Amino acid sequence: MKKLIAILLTASLAMVAMAESPSMSPSSPDGLRQGGTLGEVTDAPPIAGDPRTVKREVRNYPEQPPVIPHSIRDYQVDKRFNRCLDCHSREAAPSAGAPMVSVTHFMDRHFQVRAEVTPGRFFCTQCHVPQTDAEALVESDFKPIDQVIREGDRGETQ
Template sequence: MKLLKLVVASLFALSVLGGASSFAADSINELRNADILTQDAAPRIPKVVNSDERQVRNYPEQPPLIPHKIDGYQIDKRLNKCMTCHSRKAIEQSQAPMISITHFMNRDNQFLASVSPRRFFCTQCHVPQTESKPLVENTFVDVDEVLKGEAKK
């Protein structure tokens, strides 16, 4: 008898829960557009500028932009792929600009023989440029434009 009551109770519970789950699915479909799952909602990744031409800086102390692709570059505590072209030893052959002398200074402004550990991870400050339109409107005016306007007055 106990077994029969247990079977009946479990069948009742399954029917109630099964109905609740279909009710929940119907409610969710009513709350959102059902076609959203069939659409490609993710934006396309913009192409990286790969011109190897230096970009103009927009303000003093701006870290230079990376003018080439860096896909697959290993930058971790063991290796920094950027240094194969931008280190002091490599610039003569690679014709790439050497990293700034400030990258060899520690936090006490003492010069080191190699790159400072706090400046070792290049992509913390330097980023590649992409071929994309700005996400927000920008009214930035370069300092040279400001000086031209002052000179006209």
């Protein structure tokens, strides 16, 4: 009997501890979805806004898909229509003043360069996201490649 009470007590203390932690509740084991359960509807978090100053960002490493420095609201991209290519295609880029999609966007799976953007690169927002002022969901110790190289030169990396 004593053993059972001890088990129950430990279990309830653990639950209290979980419920009190701000990022972890029993219903959101990954800590990202705060509060609520699958069946319970809570208020949606506010949608992140456009940052006040948008400009083309330096890429953190050469193969990074650059983040989009402009709003893409109402830009339609579907099977038949691609608004992005109205400005970023080979033909349209110079007159739109937009950077042309790079040559990788024309390569098929055999690295053969085709005349048109290949299906693997057609749905632009699979890889490119607009810049927003959203807070990071989780902490990150990511370092841009230049910092990694600098620290490596100084022998700081393990």
